[in-house]
Amino acid sequence: MANPTAALIIIGNEVLSGRTRDANLQFLATELGALGIPLREVRVIPDIEDTIVATVNELRARFTHVFTTGGIGPTHDDITSECIAKAFGVPWEVHAGAHAKMAAYYAAQGTEFNAARLRMATMPRGVVLIENEATVAPGFSMENVHVMAGVPRIMQAMFRALAPKLERGAPVVSATVHADGVFEGQIAEPLAAVQRRHPALDVGSYPYFRPGPVRGGVALVAKGTDAADVAAAADEIEALLVAAGGQAIRGEPRLDDNTTAKV
Amino acid sequence: MANPTAALIIIGNEVLSGRTRDANLQFLATELGALGIPLREVRVIPDIEDTIVATVNELRARFTHVFTTGGIGPTHDDITSECIAKAFGVPWEVHAGAHAKMAAYYAAQGTEFNAARLRMATMPRGVVLIENEATVAPGFSMENVHVMAGVPRIMQAMFRALAPKLERGAPVVSATVHADGVFEGQIAEPLAAVQRRHPALDVGSYPYFRPGPVRGGVALVAKGTDAADVAAAADEIEALLVAAGGQAIRGEPRLDDNTTAKV
Missing domain, CATH: 3.40.980.10 (MoaB/Mog-like domain)
Incomplete structure (x- = not known):
């Protein structure tokens, strides 16, 4: 339902x-x-x-x-x-x-x-x-x-x-994987493929900025009510970040309020 | 216009x-x-x-x-x-x-x-x-x-x-007067009268909380495009806060993010 x-x-x-x-x-x-x-x-x-x-x-x-x-x-x-x-x-x-x-x-x-x-x-x-x-x-x-x-x-x-x-539904669960030095423009195609393979999930991409030699990266989020589906998508996301040359880390990056991005 | x-x-x-x-x-x-x-x-x-x-x-x-x-x-x-x-x-x-x-x-x-x-x-x-x-x-x-x-x-x-x-309009100006120890329920009637006397303005009331012996107060704001009208309303607001026993101070109170209020 x-x-x-x-x-x-x-x-x-x-x-x-x-x-x-x-x-x-x-x-x-x-x-x-x-x-x-x-x-x-x-x-x-x-x-x-x-x-x-x-x-x-x-x-x-x-x-x-x-x-x-x-x-x-x-x-x-x-x-x-x-x-x-x-x-x-x-x-x-x-x-x-x-x-x-x-x-x-x-x-x-x-x-x-x-x-x-x-x-x-x-x-x-x-x-x-x-x-x-x-x-x-x-x-x-x-x-x-x-x-x-x-x-x-x-x-x-x-x-x-x-x-x-309040009448409740199935709780929404999410998994985030981020990688410094990887930018949205590099991973847009394989990420869209993850979304296509998991149509019940909401797969999002959030660039971030952090001062320093590596000026930021991207946080990729899979969200939905089926925890196994979310976990499977997170594994695929981790793999695509590694394929893009990043070190994939589970969880959110530390962000300031003025995040910006190279795309 | x-x-x-x-x-x-x-x-x-x-x-x-x-x-x-x-x-x-x-x-x-x-x-x-x-x-x-x-x-x-x-x-x-x-x-x-x-x-x-x-x-x-x-x-x-x-x-x-x-x-x-x-x-x-x-x-x-x-x-x-x-x-x-x-x-x-x-x-x-x-x-x-x-x-x-x-x-x-x-x-x-x-x-x-x-x-x-x-x-x-x-x-x-x-x-x-x-x-x-x-x-x-x-x-x-x-x-x-x-x-x-x-x-x-x-x-x-x-x-x-x-x-x-962008095509501009007349800038919106505002004046704020606040008083510790005065609460919305005390000044609602005279404040409504200020709004009635200045129908072109937007007159608002914002309770605030601050730890300490006096646990908060109220910030009253007059806003509009006619600076003289705003100034006149601010004078009336100052007078009604004094009449309610408060020390009326021009400007915003210092607030934390979890403002609460006695009403």
Whole structure:
């Protein structure tokens, strides 16, 4: 049976303006891969109602799961929750369970449970809360759409609470082999042959740069849900790197952030 | 006149699998904002032809400029260039100028100009090359679609070569004011009033966490193309943070990567 699939919607002007560097994509991509729910598409969109509603409705029809990050705080630019209600055509109303928990929390803190904070207890009708250890204000799941905070620490706590409830697929496993001094243009043909012999796998090629006498090399990756198939492809990759004159090493090369390449 | 707009398409399985953390979004968001070409949407999509063609065609109709990163190397998973030709319905053919330059380069290096490397000189008919200092293999512009490498160092060199040719808008300027010990739930109402008084601006609220006796605060940002309007909004933001009991400080707080927040 085919694996379930996922899409991610990153909601927030701060990512589009460059103010904030997103840290949630890579975390979710890695975690979802391990659960056998590969991430297939990501969108970064602004805090604009029509855009959020249209994007949610398009993606929830195309993917098993849709995750959103951002826009669930108490300020005027936090409109994700209302937009999810509009996307599903359901009322946006105070959630009794979330309200009770937040009221108790703010009372214990001696903090006013004002109109702005009440927005965080207001949700589409029919949600399941995503309670978590990081914040009293929960995320929620509305059918296959999982609405989480944008702050990485809170998002990660929400995902850890949500993950056990998700339908899983066969975990995606990968094998990497790299070789210094071998460049993509040399191994493109035999690598394409590996991909053809293993059509169920995703075979990728990633050049890297490293200062020094040998100015870089290439990392070749085989990825898929059949571990034996991945291992067989990795053996073939190792052989083609050796045939190209390289010393093939299992695993990722050490990289800096500004990788570049001779091709 | 309204500013031109931009969308970014990040093409590559390695970002969707979590193997690679994208570094191009934030660079382009910042650079494009300074050119008055605000980034309005980003998509991260896999190396799948139908997906690339459909995404390019949707976004090039909606935005002034579309930038793509990734998928222009010599290996079988580098299919961006062919997909751009399909999206525009034009032949994909050897570009004489790119071919001449690459042939001379590989000859001087004593490197074989083989079939795989020839793919990098093969482009949609009608492109304008994006020559750059980082690599002999150029990117290209096809009408309003600008096709660049995924490796950050090469992408940045291509963008620097391309930027002077882009139609610019009024630069986006922003002002940030932050205060430790002030939380979003306290200032949501007066901040919404600032947004209402300055409808042309984008007013945002970003909670932050910092270890220590005061566990964080909030950074408030006003952004727009009218510098006087931005300055006036920043004054109002400073006043509302002081009214909330905070010490308002112009500029960004120092943040770690795992910001979290009390709301």
